Amino acid sequence: MSDKPCFHCGADCDLSKIIFDDKNFCCNGCKTVYEILNQNELQCYYDLTKNPGTIPKEIKGKFNYLDNQDIVSKLVAFDDGDTIVVEFNIPNMHCSSCIWVLENLHKLNNGIKSSQVDFPKKTVRLTFSVSQISFKTVVELMTSIGYEPNISLEDASSGKKKIDRKLIYQVAVAGFAFGNIMLMSLPEYFQLDEFWLNQYKPFFRAIMFAFAIPVVVFSARDYFISALKGLSHKILNIDVPIALGIGILFIRSTYDIVFNLGQGYFDSLAGLVFFLLLGKVFQQKTYHFLSFERDYKSYFPIAVTIIENDKSESYIPVYDVKKGDRLLIRHQELIPVDSIIINGEALIDYSFVTGESAPITKQSGDKVFAGGKQIGGSIEIAVVQKMSQSYLTQLWGNAVFSKKLTKNIKSLTDAISKNFTIIIIAIAFFGALYWFRINANTAFNVFTAVLIIACPCALALAAPFALGNMLRLFGNSKCYLKQADVIESLSKIDAIVFDKTGTLTTSESKIIYSGLPLSEFDFGAIKSLLRQSNHLLSRKLYDYLKYPAVEKVADFNEIVGGGIKGTINEIEICLGSAKFVGAIEADAILQTKIWIKINREIRGKFIFENTYRATIQQVFKQLHAHYELIILSGDNEGEKAKLSQLLPLNVQFYFNQKPQQKLDFIKDLQSKGKNVLMIGDGLNDAGALAQSNVGLAVSEDINIFSPACDGILKAEKFGFLPNYLIASKQTLNLIKISFIISFVYNFIGIYLAVQGLLSPIIAAIFMPLSSISVVLFVTFGTNYIFKKLTFVSK
Amino acid sequence: MDVIYIMIVVSLIIALLFFILFLRTVKTGQYDDVYTPSVRMLFDDEIVIENKKENQKQL
Numbered sequence: 001m002s003d004k005p006c007f008h009c010g011a012d013c014d015l016s017k018i019i020f021d022d023k024n025f026c027c028n029g030c031k032t033v034y035e036i037l038n039q040n041e042l043q044c045y046y047d048l049t050k051n052p053g054t055i056p057k058e059i060k061g062k063f064n065y066l067d068n069q070d071i072v073s074k075l076v077a078f079d080d081g082d083t084i085v086v087e088f089n090i091p092n093m094h095c096s097s098c099i100w101v102l103e104n105l106h107k108l109n110n111g112i113k114s115s116q117v118d119f120p121k122k123t124v125r126l127t128f129s130v131s132q133i134s135f136k137t138v139v140e141l142m143t144s145i146g147y148e149p150n151i152s153l154e155d156a157s158s159g160k161k162k163i164d165r166k167l168i169y170q171v172a173v174a175g176f177a178f179g180n181i182m183l184m185s186l187p188e189y190f191q192l193d194e195f196w197l198n199q200y201k202p203f204f205r206a207i208m209f210a211f212a213i214p215v216v217v218f219s220a221r222d223y224f225i226s227a228l229k230g231l232s233h234k235i236l237n238i239d240v241p242i243a244l245g246i247g248i249l250f251i252r253s254t255y256d257i258v259f260n261l262g263q264g265y266f267d268s269l270a271g272l273v274f275f276l277l278l279g280k281v282f283q284q285k286t287y288h289f290l291s292f293e294r295d296y297k298s299y300f301p302i303a304v305t306i307i308e309n310d311k312s313e314s315y316i317p318v319y320d321v322k323k324g325d326r327l328l329i330r331h332q333e334l335i336p337v338d339s340i341i342i343n344g345e346a347l348i349d350y351s352f353v354t355g356e357s358a359p360i361t362k363q364s365g366d367k368v369f370a371g372g373k374q375i376g377g378s379i380e381i382a383v384v385q386k387m388s389q390s391y392l393t394q395l396w397g398n399a400v401f402s403k404k405l406t407k408n409i410k411s412l413t414d415a416i417s418k419n420f421t422i423i424i425i426a427i428a429f430f431g432a433l434y435w436f437r438i439n440a441n442t443a444f445n446v447f448t449a450v451l452i453i454a455c456p457c458a459l460a461l462a463a464p465f466a467l468g469n470m471l472r473l474f475g476n477s478k479c480y481l482k483q484a485d486v487i488e489s490l491s492k493i494d495a496i497v498f499d500k501t502g503t504l505t506t507s508e509s510k511i512i513y514s515g516l517p518l519s520e521f522d523f524g525a526i527k528s529l530l531r532q533s534n535h536l537l538s539r540k541l542y543d544y545l546k547y548p549a550v551e552k553v554a555d556f557n558e559i560v561g562g563g564i565k566g567t568i569n570e571i572e573i574c575l576g577s578a579k580f581v582g583a584i585e586a587d588a589i590l591q592t593k594i595w596i597k598i599n600r601e602i603r604g605k606f607i608f609e610n611t612y613r614a615t616i617q618q619v620f621k622q623l624h625a626h627y628e629l630i631i632l633s634g635d636n637e638g639e640k641a642k643l644s645q646l647l648p649l650n651v652q653f654y655f656n657q658k659p660q661q662k663l664d665f666i667k668d669l670q671s672k673g674k675n676v677l678m679i680g681d682g683l684n685d686a687g688a689l690a691q692s693n694v695g696l697a698v699s700e701d702i703n704i705f706s707p708a709c710d711g712i713l714k715a716e717k718f719g720f721l722p723n724y725l726i727a728s729k730q731t732l733n734l735i736k737i738s739f740i741i742s743f744v745y746n747f748i749g750i751y752l753a754v755q756g757l758l759s760p761i762i763a764a765i766f767m768p769l770s771s772i773s774v775v776l777f778v779t780f781g782t783n784y785i786f787k788k789l790t791f792v793s794k
Numbered sequence: 795m796d797v798i799y800i801m802i803v804v805s806l807i808i809a810l811l812f813f814i815l816f817l818r819t820v821k822t823g824q825y826d827d828v829y830t831p832s833v834r835m836l837f838d839d840e841i842v843i844e845n846k847k848e849n850q851k852q853l
Contacts (some may be wrong), residue, residue: 048837094834103834119830167818176813180806200798207802 003024007120008034009146010051028082029056033145037101038109044354045101052097063143065303066136074302074317075151076135079123083113084135085127088142088149093122102147109133109141122569153300153318163215167284170645171277173487174219177211178270184208188263189761205257207264216250220273238417238460243457246273249698252448261368265452270765272457277769283484285471292482292709304336306331307380325383329374337383340391344379347371352781361539371683377558411488412732413463417456424454424750431754442756449758453749457767458742458774461612462735466778470731473786478714479696479724486710489694494675496623497666497688500633500643502681503698511544514597516602523547524570528577532556533564538575541606563594573598583793615719617646622722628674630666632657634684637642663687679721681706696771734781738774745770 005011007023008030018025021038025031033056037045045052065071078085093102099117106112111133118126128138130438139149177737184667216221220243227243230236246269253264303315303329313328318336321327326342329335335348346362350372359375361366368381370390387626432447467484474481479486499506518526523545524780530542532553553566564578574581581597583605592608623629629651631643637655666688669676678692681699686707689695697709698718713721744747749766752758796834 096836099830099833100837103837117830117834118827120827121835163823165820168825169817172813172817172820176809180809203799203802535811701808 005051006030007046007051008053009055010053011055021577027055029146032056036108036145042104042107044103045097049097050098052095054092056144056146056148063136065305066139068303068315068317070784071303071315071317072135082129082131083127086124086135086138087123087125088120088139088151089123090142090147091122091150092147093117093124098147100119101145102142105141108145109137112138151302151665153302166757167277167280168217170222171274171281171433174215174270174274174277176216177219178267181208181211181267181270184211184591185263185267185760185764189764201263205263208264209254211258212250212266215273216246218572219277220246223276235414236418236421237414238456241421241454241456242276242460244421244451245457248448248451248719249455252452257478261406263760265763266761268452268760268767270318271764271768272455274770275457275768275775276460279461279468283464283468283471285468285475285484287475287480290480290712292712293478297406300336301334321383321387323383323386327381327383328380330378331374333374335368335370335372335381336375337387338385339368339370339381339383341366341368342380342382344377346379347375349375388786410591410734411463411485415457416730417459420456420459424450427454427750427754434754435756446754446756449753449756450750451756452763453753453766454746456746456765457740458745459739460772461771462738462742462774462778465775466731466735467781468784469779469782470727473782474711474724474727477720478717479711480713481711482709486694487728487731489675489710490677490725491732492675493627493677493694493725495628495630495669496677496679497630497632497669497692499662499678499680499682499685499688500631500639501635503679504612504616504631504643504684506613506700507609510540510609512607512609513604514607515602518596518603520547522603525571525573526575526596529553529556529564529566529573532566537592537608538564540608541594571599605662612643612646613715613718619719619721620647620651624650625726628652630654630669632662632688634658634662659684661685663691666691680707680709680715726787727785730785731782733783734778738778738781741777742774745774 005024008025011030018028018031020034023034030053037043073079076084076086090098090102092098099119102117103115105115109132111128111131113127113129115127117123118125122300126138133141135577140149142149145700184207187204188201201787211498223239223243223246226237226239228239249265249269249272253266253269256262256264300318303317304321305313306316307313307326307328321337327336327339338616341362341364343364345364346366346368347359348362348368349359350369367384370385370387379775406502428447428450431450434445435443435446465482467487470487471481472483474487524547527542527545530538530545533539553568556564556566558564559576559580562580563574565572565576566573567573575594576596578584578593581595581602583595583597583602594606595604595607596605620629624647629648631647631651632652633653633655634657635655640653640655642729644651654665666676666678670691670693675693676692677693678688679698680689680695681697685695685697689697689707694711696708696711696713697707698713698715700715714725745766747772749758752762777787
């Protein structure tokens with residue numbers, strides 16, 4: 001361990017320390033950022049937070065496509081020929097120093113006029129002048145200081161989303177009206193027969209009426225719409241009795257003031273709508289920095305390099321790629337369309353698409369599928385399919401992705417409200433019938449009073465507040481759900497399907513050396529050789545070997561799809577596949593290995609083993625008694641023996657599953673009446689995540705993409721999975737208890753109403769009281785459930 | 795007591811005025827990001843201090 005971490009990024013800089021300006025840096029990249037900031041008098045960056053930076057990425061040529069005007073014009077928000085306004089998403093943004101440096105970009109370049117950060121969304125809005133700085137330079141500048149904007153195909157295809165603030169306006173109107181109506185109705189509550197009051201009564205009532213109109217017409221309108229929709233589908237949802245209650249409240253109150261029978265229930269009406277809308281607001285917790293709707297577009301590049309007939313290279317938007325075009329794919333670039341390799345040897349990492357962990361070697365003439373990532377040298381490919389028709393994107397043509405919004409779960413509230421509505425209408429009707437024989441006027445009063453007091457305000461608020469609060473609590477413990485309803489779906493789960501790679505395994509693989517013993521010098525030599533290579537496995541092995549890299553490597557040579565070779569101190573070292581070093585493979589071919597040959601002698605091999613999360617054994621043990629557990633992997637069967645040893649007996653395994661097969665598998669389970677929870681991570685699980693009742697994506701870093709899903713679970717919290725399930729079940733029980741409480745309130749209210757005893761003042765006290773007590777009950781209840789669970793597991 | 799008509803009307807007009815102002819602030823997106831400004835407001839101070847230091851050095 002080093003005595004001092006990197007001054008810029010805080011990483012350990014033990015092996016390759018660079019000292020500059022009396023400060024330690026872990027790499028040249030960090031040092032360069034420090035220099036840039038220092039020259040521009042932006043040292044303040046380092047004062048705000050300790051080691052705030054991130055290691056900048058290589059940028060050479062990466063953003064050349066931004067010279068293409070067509071591509072740029074798809075990204076900008078505003079362009080008048082000179083001034084450009086653009087909003088970038090910057091996943092690296094993480095602290096106050098980031099905000100500071102990004103808002104001071106104008107000090108780095110005069111062309112940038114202003115920049116404004118939205119931290120919760122992790123975006124920065126830049127205004128700059130094209131005559132002074134080009135679009136590409138802006139992006140390169142940001143990347144050079146470690147804030148690489150994330151530019152994907154999604155940015156180009158989606159129009160700017162309009163923020164919907166309707167609910168806030170509705171709450172504001174209802175709240176404003178509620179307060180003022182309350183003020184106007186108070187005199188009549190307290191001084192019933194004073195002379196002066198009688199004089200002003202019509203005036204106060206007119207004002208109350210005027211305030212009630214926008215509440216009914218604007219604030220409460222969604223309840224009427226939803227109730228009508230429900231009725232037209234012959235469903236008695238919770239909004240039916242609510243709309244009925246609001247409507248009757250308004251009509252009865254208007255009737256009362258018009259015929260001077262009383263002051264009406266306008267304050268109860270406005271209060272009711274206000275509380276109901278507050279419940280809606282509470283339920284709508286959005287995590288701005290997360291997206292639950294991502295599809296392949298967020299992974300795909302916006303532009304590709306095309307090779308023209310005259311061998312010149314240019315950049316075109318991915319959408320414009322035609323059949324027959326020749327594309328150049330560089331190291332670490334994604335293949336955007338199904339193609340055939342023309343030139344170069346490809347080593348393709350399909351982990352995005354299939355979940356297969358080891359990269360696959362392809363020769364020229366082989367077909368490659370969209371979504372694969374090239375590792376190693378550049379390859380030239382010829383397009384055989386348009387993007388929309390390629391193997392990967394076809395998955396998104398599946399009906400589950402368009403049906404997503406109407407994923408119909410019959411909620412507990414709606415199920416109860418059906419019987420509730422029928423009973424209430426019956427009581428109101430019979431109550432009215434009974435009174436009709438005595439007094440027709442009282443009959444009308446009783447009928448309306450029952451419907452008013454029975455308006456299921458408390459009932460309708462219980463679920464939003466319970467689920468909304470649980471959603472927040474889940475979020476605090478790094479399980480981010482898309483909507484509060486997901487908790488309800490989660491409580492009904494009886495089968496859980498796991499993906500293997502990335503879900504049960506961690507992204508780091510365990511490396512084991514087997515073979516003849518190696519000296520410390522050998523390890524060091526291997527490490528310095530690995531340093532030259534950009535191959536995925538080389539990088540992993542490099543990070544694993546904790547020996548100081550030794551001297552310079554001579555005659556370095558990298559054979560794509562084979563291995564690397566070099567000479568250190570006149571010792572020739574070869575690292576690579578069995579074929580490359582000439583070893584004979586006797587054992588299982590399913591493992592990923594790097595062989596070592598030193599001076600023409602095969603010394604041994606490094607074996608890459610999947611490491612499973614430390615918590616999976618405990619998670620499966622806790623779950624297997626209550627749930628059907630299935631592992632559905634895109635990977636080969638290499639790990640089957642190990643997994644079945646690790647996990648309980650009744651866990652089922654399926655290997656070599658393609659994305660479409662995974663989706664069909666879930667569908668099949670559902671047709672058997674199962675409620676399926678899918679836990680996955682990659683694009684290959686996207687179909688299954690969308691099809692399942694609840695799709696949870698496990699992610700090591702929540703800022704990095706995860707496919708469309710109902711929730712994102714931070715990988716470190718994977719061990720708490722059983723707890724989340726228990727919490728969701730208990731929340732539902734809590735809601736059921738609160739329903740009983742609200743029924744008791746309703747019973748008392750109706751008891752008063754059928755006797756014709758419901759005066760406005762009783763309604764004004766009774767209705768908010770029942771709502772608030774239920775809200776408090778579920779809020780404290782959910783907090784208690786959560787606190788208890790987390791405590792137990794620790 | 796007829797003054798109560800004027801008083802109530804005036805008070806309602808003032809209340810409505812503030813309500814409209816509130817709606818405008820919502821509409822212009824002032825509540826969209828409630829976190830960043832809380833950090834941003836602290837920055838200016840530090841830059842000023844830094845500039846002063848530099849000025850002092852130069853002097």
